[in-house]
Amino acid sequence: MFVAWRDMLFAKGRFTLITSVVVLITLLVGFLTGLTGGLANENISAVQGLNADKIALANVAESTSEKDPTFSDSQITREQAKAWSQAEGVEESTAIGISQSRGETDGHSAALAVFGGTADSPSQDEEVVISQTVADDLKLGSGDTMTIAGEDFTVTDVISERSYAHTGVVYTTLTDWQELQQRMGDPDSYATAIAIKGDPADATSIDAEQGTVTANSLTALLSIDSFRSEVSSLLAMVAMLFAISGLVIGAFFTVWTIQRKADIAVLKALGASNGRLRADALGQALVILLLGVGLGIALTAGLGALAGAALPFVIAWYTTALPAVILVILGLVGAGSALRSITTADPLTALGSAR
């Protein structure tokens, strides 16, 4: 790194420029991932809160043009729920009702999701446990009363933030959920999904037999329509930014290396090994990347904390450290593409006047 360090200090302008580009790309990636994480949480935290190992949905492939199952289309029957609860390797299986509705109190009204029959649900009918957003939106606390689809419920508890498809969540018993479905014009509903704990021995054949589709709980999140559409477009942007950062770093180092090819030839004539020259070039790239990405992530965290009040924004390892590591790796890959110019620099050109 002897020459590499001094090059960086000497050509401050250039290296500041490329470091700034890395900072900005990192900021962009950090912001997008933070936002993606925030939007994702608003979509999925209630489903994650089920703490299931696997989730079974009804297979609607035959009846609709959609090929993947979705929470909004899924209808689980009593028979399907029973079959799953008796399946080998299943420790616990719970039929869960999920639907979207509105909640009202005197003077307030808000969209919400109703989750029936979960571990967070109240033990008695006509009671609800609500998530913080619902409490905030409807100005509710424990002991208050709220109305969903014309039916009154008593709030027994307020739990930390849970949401589903961008709305807060109200937990009811499965019976109450079914009754609400009936009021909303769907009298035959039994449940929407089955939350499974344990490791079913033969999920495939039960699925085939029962007309269900079982996925691990992470994959199942993709069956939430709004989550899939939002996250896939945002992640596509993030992926594009990753590619851009790799290409930008690669282009910078390719030009940089070609510009100093004469110097490289001199160093080789003096006896520098290819390995040492390559390590120096990668070291240089690593310094720029660590500096740029580090600064970018610090800025993301700072600005994200500020934006967090107005935007759904998540600051967690998977929105900071993970994209940072990916950016550094892709940047190094980009810089690696410039190494060829080092190998091909001919020390013979250092001799004579042809410089």
Add this chain to the structure above:
Amino acid sequence: MLTLQDVTLTFPDGQSRHTAVNDVSLTAEPGTVTGITGASGSGKSSLLAVAATLITPDSGSVRIGDVETTDLSPSQTATLRRERIGIVFQQANLLPSLTALDQLLAVGELGPGSAPRGERRTRAAQLLDQVGLERAHRARPHELSGGQRQRVNIARAMMNDPEVMIVDEPTSALDHARGQEIIGLICSLTEALGTATLLVTHDLDFLPRFDQVFTMADGGLSPGTAAPPLR
């Protein structure tokens, strides 16, 4: 000691090949300067490139001490150049980002097996003083005159205490008086450090200062100054 025996080097030239060095034999003893003169394009730089292991000849033998260099891989010749050969380039070829002192220290960073940093620092400072750059240790190339750059170039070649020194037209970018100084410097360093020095020059005035003199013409080497240089 540097020994070349029956060395021939050709370059591709259109459909055929151009013989740049034709069956050259030469021995350079430690502590002596071997001067080579000759017309432009006669193959002097090509001969130096072969002697400096920068290119492998088509045939013949090039030995540094008792190491036959024509059998070595590129990475082995790199090590050999690092450890046993000093090269003074025609253009000073200094790295723009480095101070004079760093130009010399960089030589120790090119590969494994160099002396401890403190030792190298002392040697680099001594060498710069020896070539008359006591006051320019911290100057970068753009802050140095042509003659001063050439002095750094020479000091750098001496940094790894080479057995063989290869010098290509060190005075071509300098006026005659500066040229005299540079040639004098190379001759005194050769004596002081006991290197076998192979030096190419256009300037016939310098020839009396060398221990032996050859003339190159059309790739062939002959003793003395038979052919007057063109240009």
